[in-house]
Amino acid sequence: MEIWVLRLGHRPHRDQRITTHVMLAARAFGAHGALYTGVRDESMERSVHGVVENWGGSFKVRYVESWRKALRDWRERGGRVIHLTMYGLPVQRVIDEIRADPSPKLIVVGGAKVPGELYGEADWNVAVTSQPHSEVSALAVFLHMLYEGRELELEFEGAKLRVIPQERGKRVERLA
């Protein structure tokens, strides 16, 4: 199943670190790429692509002007849309249904202002707890549940660096 993330309403200074963490969590937990709206931020894009360059895989980040158009394009390709929001249905009740649907999925995570219409546009509004926390944690736990933990075993093709897990300390292997 193809999985992309759409991050809404990025503001370069204020959101740079949170958006970067959203993107890196998306990559680490198995999404194929991420779109974002708001203000284009080449420095954030570079920092995510720098991680891909060193740690492998083919995760892409792309700026899009309009979330409406992004959703329309996604649907034209046969994809469906999941909106992560604390007001949605509990993830533990809907994750099996989402996993059983083979269409490409776009997972939308909020930024500053989530437009009310998005709740109507999404195929699923999903809550990872009904408590306020973070788009970073909501996305990671959602992907972990979607992939049933298999994402923890992912290997990233073409990596220059790879961690050799240790009980104590750090060990990194240089591959290229």
Next chain:
Amino acid sequence: MEIWVLRLGHRPHRDQRITTHVMLAARAFGAHGALYTGVRDESMERSVHGVVENWGGSFKVRYVESWRKALRDWRERGGRVIHLTMYGLPVQRVIDEIRADPSPKLIVVGGAKVPGELYGEADWNVAVTSQPHSEVSALAVFLHMLYEGRELELEFEGAKLRVIPQERGKRVERLA
């Protein structure tokens, strides 16, 4: 099992949002409280306590000057220490052992600079993927795996606000 989080090296301006997200993810995924080192930040503490005030539970945030002393105090109470780091052992290999140990757990998550000695001080160095992502996602997925998803059903005592999950739109009940 009592669970606290220790966030290292908080810097008020630069880290305010990430630290707030760490704290809120800790609370939402069932930790009992969080300590932090670095620079004291009353505005961050207020924003976390404001969430507790509205959304319930008894999650506490406390500033501590020294991570070494925090670890020493924790051990004196019979607690053990988990350090989340991408260089540690894969979470999927150690989570059952950690869950089977009934002692209180302190989960340490990095900030700007993680002191090398911490790797030696921790009882477990645990990697939630060996990829770079975010302390927010690492902590949330770790807690989700530790509690085996039961944290998604948590009720927070004394909440003034409670979400009534909806397929579309937002519904919040005011309780007090």
